[in-house]
Amino acid sequence: MSEWDFDLSALHGPQETTAEDRAYQGSRYSEVRDAAYANPYRAGRSGETPGPLPMFKSTIRNAWKGVFPFTGPDLLNHASARSVDSHADLRWGPDGKGFRRMLSPNGILVFGKWEITEPSEYSGFFKRGAAGLFIGRYSSDGNETMRGQRRSLSLAGKIYPTLDPGHATPLRTASFMSQEDLGGMKTDYINDAELRNAPNITAYRRGIYFLVMVRAGMVFTKLDKAPESRMLYEIAELGKPADEPTRAPWHMMLKMTPGQPRIPGDRLDFRDEIYAHLFKPGESEPTGSIEFDISVSDTARTSGIPGFRRVAVSNWKRIGRVTLTEAVASFNGDHVVQFHHPGWRDNPNDPSTAIRENERRVRK
Numbered sequence: 621m622s623e624w625d626f627d628l629s630a631l632h633g634p635q636e637t638t639a640e641d642r643a644y645q646g647s648r649y650s651e652v653r654d655a656a657y658a659n660p661y662r663a664g665r666s667g668e669t670p671g672p673l674p675m676f677k678s679t680i681r682n683a684w685k686g687v688f689p690f691t692g693p694d695l696l697n698h699a700s701a702r703s704v705d706s707h708a709d710l711r712w713g714p715d716g717k718g719f720r721r722m723l724s725p726n727g728i729l730v731f732g733k734w735e736i737t738e739p740s741e742y743s744g745f746f747k748r749g750a751a752g753l754f755i756g757r758y759s760s761d762g763n764e765t766m767r768g769q770r771r772s773l774s775l776a777g778k779i780y781p782t783l784d785p786g787h788a789t790p791l792r793t794a795s796f797m798s799q800e801d802l803g804g805m806k807t808d809y810i811n812d813a814e815l816r817n818a819p820n821i822t823a824y825r826r827g828i829y830f831l832v833m834v835r836a837g838m839v840f841t842k843l844d845k846a847p848e849s850r851m852l853y854e855i856a857e858l859g860k861p862a863d864e865p866t867r868a869p870w871h872m873m874l875k876m877t878p879g880q881p882r883i884p885g886d887r888l889d890f891r892d893e894i895y896a897h898l899f900k901p902g903e904s905e906p907t908g909s910i911e912f913d914i915s916v917s918d919t920a921r922t923s924g925i926p927g928f929r930r931v932a933v934s935n936w937k938r939i940g941r942v943t944l945t946e947a948v949a950s951f952n953g954d955h956v957v958q959f960h961h962p963g964w965r966d967n968p969n970d971p972s973t974a975i976r977e978n979e980r981r982v983r984k
Contacts (some may be wrong), residue, residue, distance in 0.1 A: 622727030626951075629677040633711075633955070636698035637979060639712070640760030641706035649753050651955060652709050654756075656729045663768045666948045667904070668899045673891055673949060676725035676961050680764055680828070683722065683835040687826075690978070691882040700839045705827055705979045709778060709793060711958045717956035720786045723836060724774060727738065727759030728891040729953040736940035737913070743867040744860040745779055745794060746939065752858075753780040754942055757959055758810075758818035758894060761799065762829060765900055766821045769887040770825055773813045775874060776959035794854035795960040798874050800835065801825075802848060809882050810893055815874040815912075816933070818849040818920070823927035830927075837926065844965040845975045848929060855967045866969040869916035871933050874942060878913040891949045900946055906946055913941040 637702035658665025659675060686694030700721050705947040713716055730824040735751040745752060754777060761772040778793040791977050798815035800807060803822035807813045840847030898906040920933040966983070975983050 624865070626674075627802040628674060629679055629682075630747075631695060631713075631720045632718060633681055633713040634701065635695045635722070637705050638711075638713075640711060641702065641708045644706065644708040646788075646792045647709040648790055649720075649755070649782070649785050652755055652973060653731060653785070655952045655956055656950055657709055661951065663754075665948070666895075666899070666903055666904075667950060668895050668904065668906075670892075673765075673889060675763070675765065676720070676724070676954065678721075678723055678725050678761075678829075678832060678875065679744070679951045680831045683832045687835075689738055691983060696835060697839050697843070700836070701843050701979065702977060703958075704844055704963045706958065706973055707792065707795075707960045708958055710956055712956055718876050718952065720955060721831070723757040725954065726760045726763075726765050726891070727757045728894055728947055728949040729957060730775075730894065730910075730944045731942035732756075732909075732942060733783070733944040734914075734940070734942050738937075740916070740937070740939045741867060742856055742869055742916070743864060744868065745858040746856050746867075748939075750859065750940075751783055753783060753785060754778070755780075755793075755957075756942075756944070756945075757953065757957065758890065760890060761802065762804065762826065762832075762879035765889045765891065766793040767808050767886065767890075767893075768806070769869070770804035772800050772802055772804045773807060773810065773815065773888070773890060774856055776957060779855060781860060790907045793960075796852060796872070797850040798854060799963060800821050800873065810890060811880060811882055813875065816931070817852060817872050818870075818931050818933075821848055821927060821929040823923070833927070835956060843976070843981060849964075849970050851962045851965060853965065854962050856969075868968045869918055870968070871917045871920055871931075871935070873915045873917075873936060874912040875915070877913050878940065880911065894947050895949075905911045910944040912942040912944075913938050914942060923960050941972070 709755035734754040756777040780965045801820040803825035853868040898908045915936040919935040
């Protein structure tokens, strides 16, 4: 995109679940990748050429719209329900411009491979030998993207049960969410970020934008159950025979493997930090890689109150890796590619205990 012609704060596109979402029967890795590469923000095939990147805004006004009389529809409520109910990998919308994310609006799409290399007691794509194509969105939850700012770095991911990037048959993906403390941390290097599916919460660190967290917590608690955690059963069910019991871990952490380069630079945007890991200066094709260790555990102790929660996980076991070899920051990456939020189950291994079914909450 040679010029940006969009408002950085205004919302657009359908936030609610639509017929497009309900028609989802899977996607092709190649079509999602092609969509991501269609309109990078900057020059170069991947948008790797140095220059400014857009800074979309997550606003208190948008988060609270619809709560009070005469303020319009409750868009955050619609968006949150859709993020759980819709499994769609692409949401083009009626105008082909997708939708504006209300939370975590600034990100970069990353591509690579998910693989489990060590024995484990779990099923599906947590089982040793499982390997599939991976698409992720690395983002910061809020309006802070620069090194030195208090950011909550996160990686949402979708796994395809194939290693063939040209597979012809649409496939359903398994999604997960992983993030630092939801209140933000001063993690200067992405190398040091511990991204977990059940992170700590230190809400007061957000300052006035604590109000966005409050509103999001209210909405997710009402719609689903646990606003601060995303379950892992979709990965444990991916590629699993129907008659094999699901065995999913409670906790997962992704952290960059030790020994990888650290990218210098004051006030470096995390998107440029990812580019720098993959692209040598002046080159148009990625030759580097980023590797994350996949660690899991079923042992944790949770303490605290809403808005201030600590999840002390022990007995982490490394079972595999995610290797990233491509990245692109693009309009479609921020507005069209969706990452489904797995809904809560009282028993993660039993689908009959799901809190939501058919786009409504059915259990307390």
